[in-house]
Amino acid sequence: MSKINKNLETPIQKYRTYIQLFFVAIVLWIGIEFYLFTTYLESGGATTFYERPPGVEAFLPISSLMSLYYFILSGEIHQAHPAGLIIFIAILTVSFVIGKSFCSWICPIGFISESLGDFGERIRKKLFKKRIQMPRLLDYPLRSLKYLLLGFFAYSIFFSMTAVALKYFLDSPYNIISDVKMYYFFANISRFSLYVIFGLIILSVIFRNFWCRYLCPYGALLGFFSLFSPTKIKRNKESCIDCNLCAKACPSFIKVDKVSTVISDECTSCLSCIDACPVENTLDLKTVYTGKKVSKKLVAFGVVAIYFIIITLGMISGNWKNNVPKEQYIELYKQKNSIGHIRSSNDVQDLNKQAEEQLK
Numbered sequence: 001m002s003k004i005n006k007n008l009e010t011p012i013q014k015y016r017t018y019i020q021l022f023f024v025a026i027v028l029w030i031g032i033e034f035y036l037f038t039t040y041l042e043s044g045g046a047t048t049f050y051e052r053p054p055g056v057e058a059f060l061p062i063s064s065l066m067s068l069y070y071f072i073l074s075g076e077i078h079q080a081h082p083a084g085l086i087i088f089i090a091i092l093t094v095s096f097v098i099g100k101s102f103c104s105w106i107c108p109i110g111f112i113s114e115s116l117g118d119f120g121e122r123i124r125k126k127l128f129k130k131r132i133q134m135p136r137l138l139d140y141p142l143r144s145l146k147y148l149l150l151g152f153f154a155y156s157i158f159f160s161m162t163a164v165a166l167k168y169f170l171d172s173p174y175n176i177i178s179d180v181k182m183y184y185f186f187a188n189i190s191r192f193s194l195y196v197i198f199g200l201i202i203l204s205v206i207f208r209n210f211w212c213r214y215l216c217p218y219g220a221l222l223g224f225f226s227l228f229s230p231t232k233i234k235r236n237k238e239s240c241i242d243c244n245l246c247a248k249a250c251p252s253f254i255k256v257d258k259v260s261t262v263i264s265d266e267c268t269s270c271l272s273c274i275d276a277c278p279v280e281n282t283l284d285l286k287t288v289y290t291g292k293k294v295s296k297k298l299v300a301f302g303v304v305a306i307y308f309i310i311i312t313l314g315m316i317s318g319n320w321k322n323n324v325p326k327e328q329y330i331e332l333y334k335q336k337n338s339i340g341h342i343r344s345s346n347d348v349q350d351l352n353k354q355a356e357e358q359l360k
């Protein structure tokens with residue numbers, strides 16, 4: 001039997017957690033700033049003005065998708081939520097370069113989901129050995145749910161909306177104040193929504209990454225993008241000792257030990273499998289075309305660097321803060337309860353009609 005060269009590379013998981021915590025801290029900071037901004041709106045402009053943090057637009061993915069489409073059609077960045085579009089492009093880019101890495105390195109929901117899964121795993125280890133996995137018969141149809149949601153949004157935007165309706169929506173009071181409406185949805189959360197969130201928490205403790213794996217349309221989009229990523233996890237069949245540790249470590253239940261290249265929309269480039277592999281140069285992230293190894297440190301640095309470079313470019317080019325004056329926000333705040341949502345394809349048709357009528 002040939003000698004096994006032990007994998008002595010430092011694991012990256014600790015640093016991945018630090019990066020995730022860093023982004024959670026940013027989100028909390030944005031949350032505090034946005035809360036202060038809403039107190040200003042609630043007072044009708046009578047109290048100290050706190051600036052609205054543009055980073056809140058990261059939580060408006062539908063509006064950002066529409067802005068992206070508008071940008072493709074017109075070449076212009078719509079100025080209602082420019083930061084949303086810049087963040088959206090940063091997320092797409094980072095998830096393309098290092099396959100779906102936004103989910104396991106940056107996304108705060110991904111971090112919460114992962115922490116709940118870790119908690120569930122600790123309980124499970126005390127009770128029984130086998131990992132809890134959704135039965136395959138249910139796993140495949142459930143995994144398609146997030147694609148159905150994504151398909152619905154993509155169809156509603158790219159195929160049902162006219163260019164005029166798109167602009168009409170982006171200019172609309174609903175779009176402008178959608179972040180404020182989202183804030184009050186959570187601030188005054190209904191009992192039903194609380195039950196749903198509680199159900200998702202329980203399901204995420206039992207089934208690792210329940211939200212990300214089955215329901216998140218953002219994850220579906222990034223998973224699709226990641227299939228074309230120039231970097232992939234590759235296994236060296238010659239030196240592999242078939243210990244199965246990589247597959248056991250994979251939070252996405254990918255059978256890493258059975259393939260030479262991981263091609264999966266569920267791989268988030270978390271590198272847990274690489275950390276778990278006991279044999280040197282056997283499991284690595286490599287470039288697809290040259291087969292060159294991408295070090296774990298470079299992945300960590302790359303994810304953060306790509307994300308912030310794109311955001312910095314957005315700021316430098318003047319596409320970060322929106323052009324909505326605080327007086328308009330105060331007015332829209334007063335009307336916020338009468339400004340409705342778009343819930344179905346019929347609403348999209350109505351929007352098309354309204355936009356056409358506006359043009360006449």
Ligand code: SF4
Pocket residue numbers: 233249250251252253254256262266267268269270271272273274
């Ligand atoms: S295959 Fe490796 S990098 Fe991909 S999700 Fe599984 S453990 Fe993470």
Ligand code: SF4
Pocket residue numbers: 235236239240241242243244245246247256257276277278279282283
């Ligand atoms: S961890 Fe996976 S790739 Fe590494 S030796 Fe074991 S089976 Fe092979």
